[in-house]
Amino acid sequence: MQLSDRVTGAVLIALGGAAAIFGARLPAVPGQDVGPAAFPMLIGGGLALCGGLIAFGIGHSFEVPEEGDDPAPPGSLHLGPLHLGRLRPLIPTALLFFYVLAVERLGFLPTAAVVVLLAAIALGARLRLAIPLAIIAPLCVHLAFYKLLRVPLPAGILPAPW
Amino acid sequence: MMTLPRRTLLGSAAGLIAAPALAQPKWPNRPVQMLCPWAAGGGTDAVARILAVLLEKDLGQPFNVVNRTGGSGVVGHTAIAQAAPDGYTIGTITSEICMLHWQGLTELTYRNYTPLGLMNSDAPGIQVNASAPYQDVKSLADAIKASAPGKLKASGTGQGGIWHLALAGWLNAMGLKADHVRWVPTNGAAPAMQDLVAGGLDFTTCSVPEARAMLDAGRARSLAVMAPARIGAFPNIPTLKEAMGVDYAVGAIRVVAAPAGLPADLVAAIAPALKRAYDTKEYQDFMNSRGFGLVYGDAAGAEKALAAADLSLGNAMKAAGLAKA
Amino acid sequence: MHDLLEAFRLVAAPDVLVAILASAIYGLVVGSLPGLSATMATALLVPVTFWLSPIAAIATIITASAMAIFSGDIPGCLLRIPGTPASAAYTDEAYAMTRKGQAEMALGAGLWFSAIGGIVGTLSLVLMAPLLAEMALSFSTYEYFWLAFLGLMCATLVARSSPIKAIASMLLGLLISCIGMENPAGTPRFTFGLTDLLGGIEPIPALVGVFAVSEVMRAMVTAEPPKLPKRKFGSILANQWMLTKKYQWPMWRGNIIGIIIGVLPGAGADMAAWVSYAMSKRFSKEPEKFGTGHPEGLVEAGASNNASLASGWVPSLLFGIPGDTITAIAIGVLYMKGLNPGPTLFTERASSMYALYIIFIIANIIMIPLGIMMIRAASVILRAPRAGVMPVIILLCAVGSYATGNNLFAVVLVGLFGMLGFVMEKNGYPVAALVLGIVMGSMVEQSFITSLIKSDGDVMPFFERPVSAVLAALTFSALLWPVGVWIWNRIRHPRLPAGGATG
Numbered sequence: 001m002q003l004s005d006r007v008t009g010a011v012l013i014a015l016g017g018a019a020a021i022f023g024a025r026l027p028a029v030p031g032q033d034v035g036p037a038a039f040p041m042l043i044g045g046g047l048a049l050c051g052g053l054i055a056f057g058i059g060h061s062f063e064v065p066e067e068g069d070d071p072a073p074p075g076s077l078h079l080g081p082l083h084l085g086r087l088r089p090l091i092p093t094a095l096l097f098f099y100v101l102a103v104e105r106l107g108f109l110p111t112a113a114v115v116v117l118l119a120a121i122a123l124g125a126r127l128r129l130a131i132p133l134a135i136i137a138p139l140c141v142h143l144a145f146y147k148l149l150r151v152p153l154p155a156g157i158l159p160a161p162w
Numbered sequence: 163m164m165t166l167p168r169r170t171l172l173g174s175a176a177g178l179i180a181a182p183a184l185a186q187p188k189w190p191n192r193p194v195q196m197l198c199p200w201a202a203g204g205g206t207d208a209v210a211r212i213l214a215v216l217l218e219k220d221l222g223q224p225f226n227v228v229n230r231t232g233g234s235g236v237v238g239h240t241a242i243a244q245a246a247p248d249g250y251t252i253g254t255i256t257s258e259i260c261m262l263h264w265q266g267l268t269e270l271t272y273r274n275y276t277p278l279g280l281m282n283s284d285a286p287g288i289q290v291n292a293s294a295p296y297q298d299v300k301s302l303a304d305a306i307k308a309s310a311p312g313k314l315k316a317s318g319t320g321q322g323g324i325w326h327l328a329l330a331g332w333l334n335a336m337g338l339k340a341d342h343v344r345w346v347p348t349n350g351a352a353p354a355m356q357d358l359v360a361g362g363l364d365f366t367t368c369s370v371p372e373a374r375a376m377l378d379a380g381r382a383r384s385l386a387v388m389a390p391a392r393i394g395a396f397p398n399i400p401t402l403k404e405a406m407g408v409d410y411a412v413g414a415i416r417v418v419a420a421p422a423g424l425p426a427d428l429v430a431a432i433a434p435a436l437k438r439a440y441d442t443k444e445y446q447d448f449m450n451s452r453g454f455g456l457v458y459g460d461a462a463g464a465e466k467a468l469a470a471a472d473l474s475l476g477n478a479m480k481a482a483g484l485a486k487a
Numbered sequence: 488m489h490d491l492l493e494a495f496r497l498v499a500a501p502d503v504l505v506a507i508l509a510s511a512i513y514g515l516v517v518g519s520l521p522g523l524s525a526t527m528a529t530a531l532l533v534p535v536t537f538w539l540s541p542i543a544a545i546a547t548i549i550t551a552s553a554m555a556i557f558s559g560d561i562p563g564c565l566l567r568i569p570g571t572p573a574s575a576a577y578t579d580e581a582y583a584m585t586r587k588g589q590a591e592m593a594l595g596a597g598l599w600f601s602a603i604g605g606i607v608g609t610l611s612l613v614l615m616a617p618l619l620a621e622m623a624l625s626f627s628t629y630e631y632f633w634l635a636f637l638g639l640m641c642a643t644l645v646a647r648s649s650p651i652k653a654i655a656s657m658l659l660g661l662l663i664s665c666i667g668m669e670n671p672a673g674t675p676r677f678t679f680g681l682t683d684l685l686g687g688i689e690p691i692p693a694l695v696g697v698f699a700v701s702e703v704m705r706a707m708v709t710a711e712p713p714k715l716p717k718r719k720f721g722s723i724l725a726n727q728w729m730l731t732k733k734y735q736w737p738m739w740r741g742n743i744i745g746i747i748i749g750v751l752p753g754a755g756a757d758m759a760a761w762v763s764y765a766m767s768k769r770f771s772k773e774p775e776k777f778g779t780g781h782p783e784g785l786v787e788a789g790a791s792n793n794a795s796l797a798s799g800w801v802p803s804l805l806f807g808i809p810g811d812t813i814t815a816i817a818i819g820v821l822y823m824k825g826l827n828p829g830p831t832l833f834t835e836r837a838s839s840m841y842a843l844y845i846i847f848i849i850a851n852i853i854m855i856p857l858g859i860m861m862i863r864a865a866s867v868i869l870r871a872p873r874a875g876v877m878p879v880i881i882l883l884c885a886v887g888s889y890a891t892g893n894n895l896f897a898v899v900l901v902g903l904f905g906m907l908g909f910v911m912e913k914n915g916y917p918v919a920a921l922v923l924g925i926v927m928g929s930m931v932e933q934s935f936i937t938s939l940i941k942s943d944g945d946v947m948p949f950f951e952r953p954v955s956a957v958l959a960a961l962t963f964s965a966l967l968w969p970v971g972v973w974i975w976n977r978i979r980h981p982r983l984p985a986g987g988a989t990g
Contacts, residue, residue, distance in 0.1 A: 008914050012655055019662055022677070029321060029672040030483040031312075031341050034939050036672035039932045043662045050655035058651070089704040089909055092881055096700070096902035099885045100895045115885070116878040123706060125874035137879050141886055149531045151890045152195070152228055201892075202533040203819025211537055211823075227534065231892040232686045234668055240682065267668070267675065267685065315941055321673035346940050347671040349933065352808045356752060359806075362627045362941055375807030375829035381624075451825050484673075 009055025107156015199238020660924015696904025
């Protein structure tokens with residue numbers, strides 16, 4: 001989502017302003033003259049200032065053109081069945097949220113398998129790569145974390161054999 | 163001799179026959195989780211881990227310490243309180259549970275738990291820089307009384323932390339206002355001791371084990387402990403009562419607890435196991451080597467200690483202007 | 488002498504040697520997996536140390552943390568996902584070198600100069616511990632404030648794109664560090680009633696989110712980058728001697744800065760890496776090459792962060808004062824094993840002390856062969872299909888962030904920071920500066936407010952104390968540097984300001 005500098009600058013101004021305003025409401029603490037409100041106000045002010053400068057294009061002359069990855073020419077992306085267009089970048093975050101919601105009930109192995117499978121398909125992996133990966137990777141991770149490092153991963157409906 | 167009425171005889175026979183059918187598998191018959199609201203490597207974590215090892219040896223099932231950190235202790239304490247009271251999730255709760263609700267940060271109080279055993283209580287000490295002119299706590303106290311309010315600076319932990327409240331309580335006990343000495347908040351005792359040695363503070367009120375390295379290095383001196391008796395590992399430090407006649411004592415306690423509503427038979431199984439763990443040489447050696455206070459209370463004693471802490475810490479917080487509830 | 492021989496005997500015990508080897512491999516592997524970090528690796532070792540003998544226990548912590556700090560460079564270089572906040576300072580540089588086909592020089596520089604930094608740092612620990620400790624103890628909150636501020640300003644010095652955006656990112660990071668009740672006032676700020684936010688936002692979930700998750704998000708919308716030609720990874724160490732001779736000054740500067748910053752409790756490898764990278768660019772003869780794939784910055788910063796690790800043990804061993812989370816964990820283990828920090832460690836248990844020094848040196852020496860193996864193993868990643876690597880990365884992000892505190896909220900944070908990082912990068916806001924702000928925020932506020940409390944509101948001590956004054960001068964020059972350059976450019980090349988790079 002490439003936004004113009006005006007938009008990001010405006011967002012920063014709003015954020016900085018909100019931080020300063022809400023920060024100013026924090027009550028002072030007995031024994032400290034400079035209370036918890038100071039920092040949010042300072043930072044909020046600074047953010048708003050930066051936002052303003054950015055929105056007005058000051059400091060732009062420093063920009064070196066970003067050499068990012070070339071965006072995919074249309075039609076050349078190796079698309080799996082999960083083609084959601086503009087929403088594709090949200091897939092990793094959605095998978096993480098799914099993990100948080102499901103892992104306690106389903107258990108680690110099923111949830112992890114689903115996450116890996118969906119991510120692999122979304123990135124264009126063929127099923128003959130995605131499915132074995134979705135089985136092996138969660139098992140390896142579970143073995144390492146549960147057995148070796150004693151991290152309590154939920155068992156859920158499919159507890160690991162060890 | 164009274165003959166037992168037939169009904170009672172029949173009833174007891176029925177009970178004897180039914181008993182094996184009703185008998186629950188003896189606790190524990192699978193691994194037990196010990197939740198610790200504080201980070202790995204810290205004091206509470208260390209106590210939890212050694213207890214877990216000792217309990218595992220005694221009872222034959224793994225006791226796994228799980229650190230559930232976050233929210234300045236609220237997350238872990240909440241997890242313990244909300245677990246099922248079946249004896250398979252217990253935890254180490256600390257004095258913070260008696261402080262957090264006064265600040266309005268949680269609804270939880272010590273009543274949300276079934277205390278099983280008081281395992282440790284650390285009292286605050288009063289430390290000064292080695293080059294300070296105060297040789298005993300009485301001269302420090304006189305200097306405090308003589309100083310203008312807010313002139314002297316002390317530290318030991320964060321704002322509203324237990325050592326801050328200890329100072330507030332001590333000042334109150336001496337008839338001074340709770341903020342007569344300015345509190346400089348720090349992230350724990352180590353930065354406070356560092357600042358004391360660097361000359362930025364007048365004294366600290368953290369616990370003696372936390373100050374130990376500086377004391378051993380000869381950079382700081384501990385004048386007194388606010389405890390009912392001298393600490394075993396530091397026998398040369400007098401108590402406040404001995405040194406200046408002010409009978410003020412407070413302690414940061416660590417209690418092993420289960421969620422509220424734990425059945426009495428489980429309490430009767432766990433609490434004595436904790437006492438046995440406390441009495442082992444390993445536990446005693448461990449606590450002494452770290453300088454932690456060896457104080458024990460059984461389930462009832464632990465509950466009394468928590469109630470007392472809740473009251474005294476609440477009073478100290480109100481005096482210091484920190485209480486919201 | 489007797490103690491030294493005793494120390495060698497202690498270290499040569501089979502369980503210690505096995506512990507060193509095992510924890511070295513563990514540290515290397517965990518540090519190089521995206522989503523996991525050196526701090527997490529060390530924290531997860533604590534239960535294991537319970538069962539080990541004292542020297543073996545502390546050997547695991549020393550070795551694992553030293554390895555993990557180096558191996559955090561590997562995913563940063565190959566995937567643009569740094570394993571630790573320290574590596575974040577020069578991840579872009581290293582990745583640029585990989586894109587130019589010079590991955591082995593970048594990783595080799597990371598390895599070689601990390602080992603050198605670690606050994607020099609250990610020597611400083613051995614030879615100068617008391618002196619360094621005195622220096623550390625003389626630092627009060629005023630000096631810390633300027634040091635923290637200086638560290639933050641480094642974000643502006645290293646920014647390739649608009650310094651204003653770098654400052655904005657850094658301020659955003661500072662704002663995020665305000666969340667929670669871990670502030671001098673103990674007042675919950677910006678917690679929106681969520682218990683999980685009371686403790687504030689840890690840097691690791693933020694780091695993992697803005698780098699790892701956002702990288703996966705980028706993978707969703709870009710084509711797979713062309714595979715690097717299938718050639719065997721050349722010798723990793725081949726060019727290192729040449730680099731050592733060419734960049735001698737930067738290397739020593741990095742070592743010294745690393746030692747000094749590491750010794751100060753609270754300032755650790757993260758800050759050392761940032762300051763060194765910034766200094767490298769500032770004093771380099773070829774500053775315009777920075778960011779295009781230039782090894783000079785890697786030399787200095789790589790040496791610096793490992794040197795700071797070793798010197799960070801000085802306050803820990805002498806006074807039980809932790810320098811950062813890793814040393815805090817290490818101190819806990821020391822206490823648990825009866826090796827109480829303090830002078831007794833140097834006098835009564837001197838053989839244990841020497842044993843620790845020996846373990847430090849061993850760890851940094853075996854870092855080289857093990858590191859080479861790790862790098863070769865990791866280079867397989869470059870050839871693996873992206874669709875196989877990225878899903879595993881997501882899984883590791885989820886489990887790694889959960890594992891440290893057993894808190895699922897950390898995973899939520901990782902997801903949210905992923906989105907933030909993605910949007911920021913797309914719009915030219917450097918995310919490394921954001922992480923720097925989160926890491927340093929509490930140090931800045933803490934030192935500022937406590938200094939004011941101690942001086943009763945007077946700001947003069949900030950400028951009157953000698954060390955404070957020096958640091959303040961450095962900070963202001965760092966702050967005004969970009970402004971000065973901008974004014975200079977406007978005078979030299981008067982033209983329209985809109986668009987276009989500097990001539």
